[in-house]
Amino acid sequence: MRHRVGGKKLNRDKDHRGSLLKNLASSLILHGKIETSVTKAKFLRPFVEKLITKAKDSSFTSLKVLRTKLNDENTIRKLITEVAPKMKDRNGGYTRISKLGVIRKGDNSEMAKIELVQESISNNITEKEENK
Numbered sequence: 001m002r003h004r005v006g007g008k009k010l011n012r013d014k015d016h017r018g019s020l021l022k023n024l025a026s027s028l029i030l031h032g033k034i035e036t037s038v039t040k041a042k043f044l045r046p047f048v049e050k051l052i053t054k055a056k057d058s059s060f061t062s063l064k065v066l067r068t069k070l071n072d073e074n075t076i077r078k079l080i081t082e083v084a085p086k087m088k089d090r091n092g093g094y095t096r097i098s099k100l101g102v103i104r105k106g107d108n109s110e111m112a113k114i115e116l117v118q119e120s121i122s123n124n125i126t127e128k129e130e131n132k
Contacts, residue, residue, distance in 0.1 A: 033115030041114040055084035
């Protein structure tokens, strides 16, 4: 039984899990979307959302925290200069997971696409008001 046992292990030890998380997050921030298994996408989502929330603050302390969470300076730069300003009006929900309906041939894992949400909330609100 797994009562009160938090989090997924992804069949990896702690250091490997941390490296996987950092690499997936860096790829997602740099490219905007990635294809991975559904389990890894669900594992990645809270980590990336917390990073974006931290980057929206853009203080020195936030920068230090981002440097501990991500190793790549290009990723941190893009996160602060491009991604966080686009998400300024959003209060969460920065990522979207879409199941692709494809099974990976090697390990029979269900595939998904995780992407950063591009449209802003204000655009969606004005579009809904115009449709009424």
